[in-house]
Amino acid sequence: KNQVEQSPQSLIILEGKNCTLQCNYTVSPFSNLRWYKQDTGRGPVSLTIMTFSENTKSNGRYTATLDADTKQSSLHITASQLSDSASYICVVSASNSGGYQKVTFGIGTKLQVIP
Amino acid sequence: KAGVTQTPRYLIKTRGQQVTLSCSPISGHRSVSWYQQTPGQGLQFLFEYFSETQRNKGNFPGRFSGRQFSNSRSEMNVSTLELGDSALYLCASGHPGTSGGVSTDTQYFGPGTRLTVL
Numbered sequence: 001k002n003q004v005e006q007s008p009q010s011l012i013i014l015e016g017k018n019c020t021l022q023c024n025y026t027v028s029p030f031s032n033l034r035w036y037k038q039d040t041g042r043g044p045v046s047l048t049i050m051t052f053s054e055n056t057k058s059n060g061r062y063t064a065t066l067d068a069d070t071k072q073s074s075l076h077i078t079a080s081q082l083s084d085s086a087s088y089i090c091v092v093s094a095s096n097s098g099g100y101q102k103v104t105f106g107i108g109t110k111l112q113v114i115p
Numbered sequence: 116k117a118g119v120t121q122t123p124r125y126l127i128k129t130r131g132q133q134v135t136l137s138c139s140p141i142s143g144h145r146s147v148s149w150y151q152q153t154p155g156q157g158l159q160f161l162f163e164y165f166s167e168t169q170r171n172k173g174n175f176p177g178r179f180s181g182r183q184f185s186n187s188r189s190e191m192n193v194s195t196l197e198l199g200d201s202a203l204y205l206c207a208s209g210h211p212g213t214s215g216g217v218s219t220d221t222q223y224f225g226p227g228t229r230l231t232v233l
Contacts, residue, residue: 041226042226042227043119043205043207043224043225043226043227044158044205044224045224046221046222046223049221089157089158091158102160102171103160105150105157105158105159105160106157107156107157108157
């Protein structure tokens with residue numbers, strides 16, 4: 001069964017500190033992995049997307065890494081800001097036989113940045 | 116460029132009723148996907164439409180259905196509502212992309228419709 005597990009479930013950090021969120025998956029055959037940021041009351045917004053051949057991708061203060069061998073990804077946030085408070089969702093896509101993608105979502109990590 | 120819009124934003128229904136939600140994708144996007152988001156289950160894929168055809172479907176009962184019109188707007192219908200259908204329903208429009216031959220379609224999400232079933 002394709003699964004995506006994220007840890008921790010929730011995290012509280014001080015403004016200005018760094019943090020790392022984890023995503024482990026069993027999705028196969030792997031196509032791509034995305035990280036989304038979802039603010040409360042809003043739809044998710046794409047942060048990064050990585051394919052099998054990419055092991056790191058940055059978007060400003062967000063850096064995602066991918067280890068396709070161990071099926072792990074991380075999202076590192078540097079110099080956190082209050083506006084980083086949100087849920088971060090890991091999404092892994094598998095290629096199905098129809099040529100389209102089967103998408104599996106993690107349940108998300110809820111990050112709270114406090115002053 | 117306007118983003119993905121969903122209507123209504125909030126909806127309250129009672130068990131047994133049916134509901135229709137609407138999604139207007141970003142201009143030029145032909146792919147529309149629907150998701151259900153609940154606190155316990157997270158985001159779950161419902162279905163995807165492309166050029167008026169359903170091309171992908173998640174594991175939801177037949178009470179959940181959808182369609183896409185020629186202008187790419189999409190509707191989702193839920194019949195015989197149950198209490199467990201209370202959720203945030205998100206629509207996303209897709210912009211195709213590839214990287215190294217691998218599909219990397221970017222999805223842009225709307226704000227969602229918050230459905231409460233009483």
